Amino acid sequence: MDRTHLLQSQRSRYFCSTGTTRAIHMAGLAPIAFIAITIGLTAVAQETERDPDFSDRPVRTGPIKQAKDPSGPRRHFRLKNPALLTGEDAERLYTELKSDMATRYGLSGQPGVVNYQTWKRYNRVPYPSVSHGNRYLSNYGNPAAAAYGRFEQAGRLPVGSILAKDSITVSKNGQAMPGALFLMEKMESGFNYVSGDWRYTMIMPDGSLFGTTNGEGTERVRFCISCHLAVEQQDHLFFIPEEYRQN
Numbered sequence: 001m002d003r004t005h006l007l008q009s010q011r012s013r014y015f016c017s018t019g020t021t022r023a024i025h026m027a028g029l030a031p032i033a034f035i036a037i038t039i040g041l042t043a044v045a046q047e048t049e050r051d052p053d054f055s056d057r058p059v060r061t062g063p064i065k066q067a068k069d070p071s072g073p074r075r076h077f078r079l080k081n082p083a084l085l086t087g088e089d090a091e092r093l094y095t096e097l098k099s100d101m102a103t104r105y106g107l108s109g110q111p112g113v114v115n116y117q118t119w120k121r122y123n124r125v126p127y128p129s130v131s132h133g134n135r136y137l138s139n140y141g142n143p144a145a146a147a148y149g150r151f152e153q154a155g156r157l158p159v160g161s162i163l164a165k166d167s168i169t170v171s172k173n174g175q176a177m178p179g180a181l182f183l184m185e186k187m188e189s190g191f192n193y194v195s196g197d198w199r200y201t202m203i204m205p206d207g208s209l210f211g212t213t214n215g216e217g218t219e220r221v222r223f224c225i226s227c228h229l230a231v232e233q234q235d236h237l238f239f240i241p242e243e244y245r246q247n
């Protein structure tokens with residue numbers, strides 16, 4: 001498959017995964033979305049390559065060492081046939097990994113990272129996503145973001161709202177491991193016109209900061225803004241696929 005066809009198939013996979021209506025209303029923004037998706041997938045792919053042993057990242061002490069231990073999560077949570085991963089399987093793997101994940105992300109010192117798992121979770125079981133890498137996602141919102149639970153009827157979320165999306169990666173041979181944490185925090189008006197005043201942050205599974213809007217690595221998270229801009233009319237929020245929602 002040549003590059004053009006590959007990109008086209010990535011684009012159509014993306015549109016399929018987010019529904020026909022959305023594809024139609026995004027059609028006018030197709031060129032922007034197209035570029036964003038390409039950059040986005042490349043960035044996420046690079047990140048995935050680094051996941052296995054964080055080899056090109058500074059190794060921190062503490063929980064990271066456990067991942068290198070033969071009895072650590074990467075071997076322990078191994079699935080026999082990842083192609084048959086059901087919602088229940090995904091939930092079971094996630095339950096095993098999630099407290100370790102919170103500890104790892106917490107090393108970043110970013111706001112909302114320490115206790116996001118105590119917030120309301122808006123998905124029943126972790127759901128697969130192409131747009132955030134080939135991984136299983138869960139979405140949480142802090143109390144200020146309560147209107148998120150009205151999904152498409154949410155309107156504009158108030159300043160102080162934080163949405164946190166964590167992820168687990170399940171490799172082809174069935175090994176499950178923590179993926180990145182994706183955050184959106186609604187800042188004061190004027191923070192960033194293009195992002196709709198959302199601050200996008202991505203934290204790596206070893207607790208290091210990949211980037212945050214208007215802060216360290218701001219250019220690395222520009223692709224988040226570009227893609228979410230496609231749903232500007234609903235406060236830059238895409239929401240969870242309907243079949244996985246819970247309230």
Ligand code: HEC
Pocket residue numbers: 018036037040041129130131132137139163164165182183184200201202221223224225227228236237238239240241
């Ligand atoms: C290629 C498009 C695309 C890119 C790039 C992207 N997202 Fe998303 N984002 C989505 C879609 C689609 C959803 C809803 C479905 C899902 O969870 O996959 C979503 C959902 C979210 C949510 C939950 C709030 C909501 O919109 O419902 C957060 C938080 C989030 N993304 C953060 C980020 C961050 C941080 C980045 C960059 C590091 C990023 N996203 C990059 C498409 C994208």
